[in-house]
Amino acid sequence: MGISTVVTSGKGGVGKSVFSVGLGRALAARGRRVLLIDGDAGLRSLDKMTGIEENLVFDIADVMHGRCAPIDAVYPCAMAEGLFLLPAPASVELSVTANMMKQLVPLLKKYYDHVILDSPAGLGTGFRASSSEADRAVVVCNPDPICVRGTGAVRNALEKMSVDEKWLVINRFQREFFETAAVYEDLDAVIDSTGIRLLGVIPEDFGLAGAFQNGKPAKANSFGMMAISRIAARLEGDMVPVSL
Numbered sequence: 001m002g003i004s005t006v007v008t009s010g011k012g013g014v015g016k017s018v019f020s021v022g023l024g025r026a027l028a029a030r031g032r033r034v035l036l037i038d039g040d041a042g043l044r045s046l047d048k049m050t051g052i053e054e055n056l057v058f059d060i061a062d063v064m065h066g067r068c069a070p071i072d073a074v075y076p077c078a079m080a081e082g083l084f085l086l087p088a089p090a091s092v093e094l095s096v097t098a099n100m101m102k103q104l105v106p107l108l109k110k111y112y113d114h115v116i117l118d119s120p121a122g123l124g125t126g127f128r129a130s131s132s133e134a135d136r137a138v139v140v141c142n143p144d145p146i147c148v149r150g151t152g153a154v155r156n157a158l159e160k161m162s163v164d165e166k167w168l169v170i171n172r173f174q175r176e177f178f179e180t181a182a183v184y185e186d187l188d189a190v191i192d193s194t195g196i197r198l199l200g201v202i203p204e205d206f207g208l209a210g211a212f213q214n215g216k217p218a219k220a221n222s223f224g225m226m227a228i229s230r231i232a233a234r235l236e237g238d239m240v241p242v243s244l
């Protein structure tokens with residue numbers, strides 16, 4: 001039986017989708033079978049980021065409305081053996097509900113070691129659907145006060161939904177930000193303000209972001225992908241130090 005992880009945030013555009021694909025790739029590189037579920041109905045990202053956009057026929061809404069079997073809407077991603085995607089529908093009208101996910105995710109966990117649910121931003125239907133069957137949550141946050149405040153709101157919402165295992169990932173870390181912006185004294189001040197245990201820190205890395213924007217695998221030895229690989233190891237219980 002696999003484990004389900006929702007990747008979420010309060011504020012949008014913090015790097016949830018980049019992180020979800022990177023994490024999926026890193027776990028697949030560790031020999032796991034990984035299913036990414038794009039929870040962002042209407043906006044979608046993961047079909048483009050995993051390079052399967054052209055081959056798409058069915059999506060999660062087709063599964064939920066009985067137009068196809070789950071396996072018909074699961075696509076292998078060429079960027080990593082063992083990595084698969086269940087895409088989101090193009091229309092927000094076709095979004096899936098928490099009740100639907102409660103049926104689907106336990107079924108999928110029988111076939112994959114990891115089910116990674118890439119949530120839309122905010123605390124609406126898409127967030128609730130993506131989090132409803134999550135065994136744990138990774139909350140992605142950028143080191144800015146608006147994002148940190150949103151992270152607190154997500155932490156509370158996850159608590160209400162009984163997602164007890166919560167981890168923090170700080171994305172787009174730049175040392176210069178702390179030196180010049182003088183908003184937070186250091187990274188510890190950001191982590192403390194969120195009230196969530198730190199899982200890892202991903203640096204600003206245009207190579208990582210650019211590769212996934214083009215549906216290509218980011219270089220395994222890029223700073224961003226190395227940080228995500230360490231996070232994958234930590235999520236699987238390895239004792240890997242957090243390094244910046």
Ligand SMILES: Nc1ncnc2c1ncn2[C@@H]1O[C@H](COP(=O)(O)OP(=O)(O)O)[C@@H](O)[C@H]1O
Pocket residue numbers: 009011012013014015016017018019045121171172173202203204205206208209210213224
């Ligand atoms: N570590 C990073 N370094 C540089 N750019 C990043 C990083 N993470 C994300 N980005 C960029 O930030 C933007 C938002 O990322 P995305 O994953 O789509 O966010 P979200 O899913 O939270 O809305 C994208 O342009 C992406 O390429």
Ligand SMILES: [Mg+2]
Pocket residue numbers: 016017018040045118119120
């Ligand atoms: Mg996204």
